Amino acid sequence: MKELVRSMLVGAAFSLAAMPAGAQEKxxxxxxxxxxxxxxxxxxxxxxxxxxxxxxxxxxxxxxxxxxxxxxxxxxxxxxxxxxxxxxxxxxxxxxxxxxxxxxxxxxxxxxxxxxxxxxxxxxxxxxxxxxxxxxxxxxxxQNWTFYSKDVLEKSGVSELPSTWEAMIPALQKIKDAGFTPLALGGQPWQERALFNAILLQQGGKDLYMKVYQDKDEEAVRSEGFRKAVETYGALRGMVDAGSPGRSWNDSTSLLLRDQAAIQVMGDWVKGEFTNAGEKPGEDYGCTIGLDDTMLMVxxxxxxxxxxxxxxxxxxxxxxxxxxxxxxxxxxxxxxxxxxxxxxxxxxxxxxxxxxxxxxxxxxEEGQAPVFEILVSASLAGSVDDVVTQFWNNPSAEPDDMVEGFVNAFEIEG
Amino acid sequence: MTAPRKRLSTATLVLLPFWAVVIAAYIGTMLWTVQISFTASKLLPVDDYVGFAQYERLFSSTRWIVSMQNAVIFGVLFITGALVLGFLLAVVLDQRVRFENTLRTIFLYPYAMSFIVTGLIWQWLMNPGLGIQKTVRDWGFESFSFAWAVDRDMALYALVLAGLWQASGLVMALMLAGLRGVDEEIWKASRIDGIPAWRVYLFVVVPMLRPLIVTAVVLLSISVVKAFDLVVALTNGGPGISSDMPAKFVMDNLFTRQNIGLATAAATVMLITVAAVLVPWIYAEYFRKTRKGAAA
Known part of the structure; x- marks a missing residue:
């Protein structure tokens, strides 16, 4: 009997000893x-x-x-x-x-x-x-921010960042003539597509953007507004530096940090790079949503x-x-x-x-539009990337090619 | 009478696990891939059969067509280039040059690196901002241009160049071994007949190296078909889709685009293409000869 009690006590002591250890298991x-x-x-x-x-x-x-x-x-x-x-x-x-x-x-x-x-x-x-x-x-x-280097704008004689893409193209040309890279873009398909979507939302408006990506509406893709966004996008093809293809977004941001490039259209994760490099918003670099701070791509x-x-x-x-x-x-x-x-x-x-x-x-709610990935499937997103990257990287591709590419992608992927 | 049969069954028994692995891991997965290609599978395999819909989709994709064309161009240039370069290097080393061992090591060294490393090295070399182009321009040749990896017309050739740099050494090693095996008597005989060395190489030695050439072609073809890591590290298929490869198309759709139906259809087309090109040729090279040998 004594033996049994003792062994039970020992057992209890062991389990007690084990319990806090179990609780402390992180x-x-x-x-x-x-x-x-x-x-x-x-x-x-x-x-x-x-x-x-x-x-x-x-x-x-x-x-x-x-x-x-x-x-x-x-x-x-x-x-x-x-x-x-x-x-x-x-x-x-x-x-x-x-x-x-x-x-x-x-x-x-x-x-x-x-x-x-x-x-x-x-x-x-x-x-x-x-x-x-x-x-x-x-x-x-x-995801539709435009960041810009204040130094580069100043040195190229652009006093203020234009608030429409129509006015932006000549301004970028001026920056290019001053010897800077106007647009810091990493030539990876997703970045090329992010740029296009930012333009589409800004120039075409939320209605068109939603019709295209949410409703996959062929008429919207063939509309004048969509075409205009494609044309703007096409005009930007000559605004990047030779090292653009395949570059990551943060290496592109460093062009702004080193005052070699003027603007980068990207999501606000770019800001982390500026902060990390010790630059301050409003002082060293500027930021704008879309181009006129009215519509955020969330x-x-x-x-x-x-x-x-x-x-x-x-x-x-x-x-x-x-x-x-x-x-x-x-x-x-x-x-x-x-x-x-x-x-x-x-x-x-x-x-x-x-x-x-x-x-x-x-x-x-009016000031927001969802990002592309919320609206389309991974597979359609991939097909859109293919279309956009082919247009972006082929200087002789016509806006019609891209419109047809979109229509095809929507037809196949639904 | 019973002893051989018993030994035979033991051997079969021992080989059974091996056969099981081969059948399950190679043939089984191959068949599974083909099966999935007839379904509407997206992220995960499902049993919703759609006939040849994935194949229709595949061949209506510009990207797939371009990547198939790229594979052909890359394959032809890479294989012939590596064979010619490797053979020439071997011939040069075969002249009993000084420092042969050192040179041989240097030429073979790139092959010890993975395609990823090769791709990265050449990406840096061909990067307009920090590679060869920048160095030469800094020397004062302002108009010098060497930025193949970011040029959509040249990106594919950038891949060929990097591939050649890597694989020529291997071909060289194979060929050198073959050249060393050529009987000294043949050289003596040709010298007596006054035949120039290049003709001996071309018309006597090359035919003698045939088995080695076949081996080299098979090895090189395999790296063409599975060309993925080199592409990813060097150009990532870009600019645009200009240097895309079938293997990359498959990987993209398999993983990031959640399209395994389409990816397996593409893989099946690759398998059929390779089989259609290689099988008759390998059959002719290896089996016809053995049969001829058996007949004689």
Whole structure:
């Protein structure tokens, strides 16, 4: 009897000793993302730090290039070895993963946390399927920004950045004559397409933009407005430097940093590069949405959480969601990233002049249009990229070629 | 009588796992690929059969047509170029030059690098901002231009150049081994007959090297068909789609464009093309000869 009691006591002591150790087992989160440039890695580090502070262990799994990173994520999910969380762009990139039941819905966490109502409706809609949230939006990126080097404009005798594309072309020509590169563009298909979409939204207006990409309306593609955007786009082909093809966006930004190029049309992640290089908005560089600050092309990044049955992994995901969406982390992350907080209820006074312009447009639904990726499937997006890049890289391609290319792509991909 | 049969069955038994792997990993996945190409699969395989719709889509894509043409141009230039260069290098080294070992190592060295490294090196060399063009211009030749990788008319030849730089050394090593195997008596005989060396090389030695040439062509053709890493590292298919390759088309659609139906259709077309070109030729090279040998 004595023996038995003693052994039970020993057993109890062991289990007691083991229990706190079990509780101290840190939630371990492997996060796949493609934030590898200077500004981007500074931003993801704020999440990693916040996660460590909240008691978790952050395992960073970065792959350069969004396409590569997403391919790696999908491969691992299909192969049954999913990460704890993986980055995607807001939109339809993870549609099939949701319909195959590979992604964990986080509606319960959203209800419990109460932050869903504070997010822009279009982004919530883009991250939800059948009313349930499947992805966590973590930031708002405007994708139709034009950044410009004040020095280069001044030295080329352009006193102010024109507010329409019609006026922009002659101004860029003037900059070119002054010996600068007018347009800093990395000649990768997605960047070439981002430039075109920014022009289409600015010159054609939101109506046309939505008709083309949401309704895939052939008449809209054949319309005068669309054609005009294509013509403007075509006129920009001579405005880039010889090193443009294949260059990444951040290497293009460095042309602005070194005062070799005048403007870059890109998303506001560019700002992270300026901040990282110690340049200040309004002083060293300027920024404008579209060209006249009236219409923001809204997109962003989301994290998806692959479905898992292991409670430990679930706990790690729960903590990750809670950390990323917390007000403090939102501010720290978005300041470093150059994006805007996805929650309207955080204090935005610490954000710079550029972000304030975007935040103002975020308040109203009329001042926003969703990015292309939210409206079209990955496959159609790819076909549009093919059409746009062929037009951009062939100086003798006519606007008609691009219009026909769009009509074809819509017909085939639907 | 029973002993050989028993040994035979043991051998078969031992080989069974091997056969299982071959059938499952090679033939099985090949058939699976073909099967998927007849479905409407997007991100993941589904069993929704659509007949030849993916193939119709494939051949209505300009990008696919351009990449097939590129593969042909690249293949012809790369294979002939590597053969000619490799053979010439081997002939030069065969003249018992000094530092032969050093030179041989240098020429073979690029082959030790992956295509990714080769692509990156040549991307830097051909980058107008920091490569050869900039260096020569800094020397004072302002009009010098060498920016193939960013020129849509030349990007494909940039790939050929980088490929040649990498693969010529391998051909050289193969050919050199062959040249060393040529009987000294043949050279003596040709010298007595007063035949110029180049004619001996062209009409006597080259036919003797035939098996080696066949090996080299097979090795080079394989790298043409799977040309992906070189393209990605050097031009990424651009500018535009001017240096696109079928393998890159497949990879893009397989992973980033969530189009595995289309990707597998493209892969199937690649397989059929390769089979249609290579199989009769390899058959003629290897099997016809053995049969002739058996008959004699």
């Amino acid at each position: 939630p371990r989160a492997e996060v796949m993302h493609w934030w590898t440039s200077g500004g981007e890695s500074a931003a993801i580090k704020t999440f990693a730090d916040a996660y460590a502070k909240a008691g978790g262990e952050w395992v960073d799994s970065a792959t350069a290039g969004g396409e590569n990173s997403r391919a790696a994520t999908i491969n691992r999910m299909v192969g049954g070895q999913p990460p704890t969380a993986a980055q995607f762009n807001t939109g339809r990139q993870f549609d099939d993963l949701v319909s195959q039941g590979l992604i964990r819905p986080i509606e319960d966490l959203a209800q419990a946390g109460g932050w869903k109502a504070a997010m822009p409706a279009s982004l919530v809609a883009a991250a939800s399927r059948d009313g349930e949230l499947y992805a966590l939006p973590i930031n708002v990126h405007g 997109g962003g990044d989301v994290f998806v959480f692959p479905k898992t049955d292991e409670p430990a992994k679930k706990a790690a995901q729960d903590l990750l969601v809670e950390t990323m969406i917390s007000k403090d982390a939102q501010i720290a992350f978005n300041l470093a990233k150059g994006s805007m907080p996805v929650r309207k209820d955080v204090d935005t006074t610490s954000f710079d002049a550029c972000a304030q312009k975007g935040l103002k447009l975020l308040q109203s």
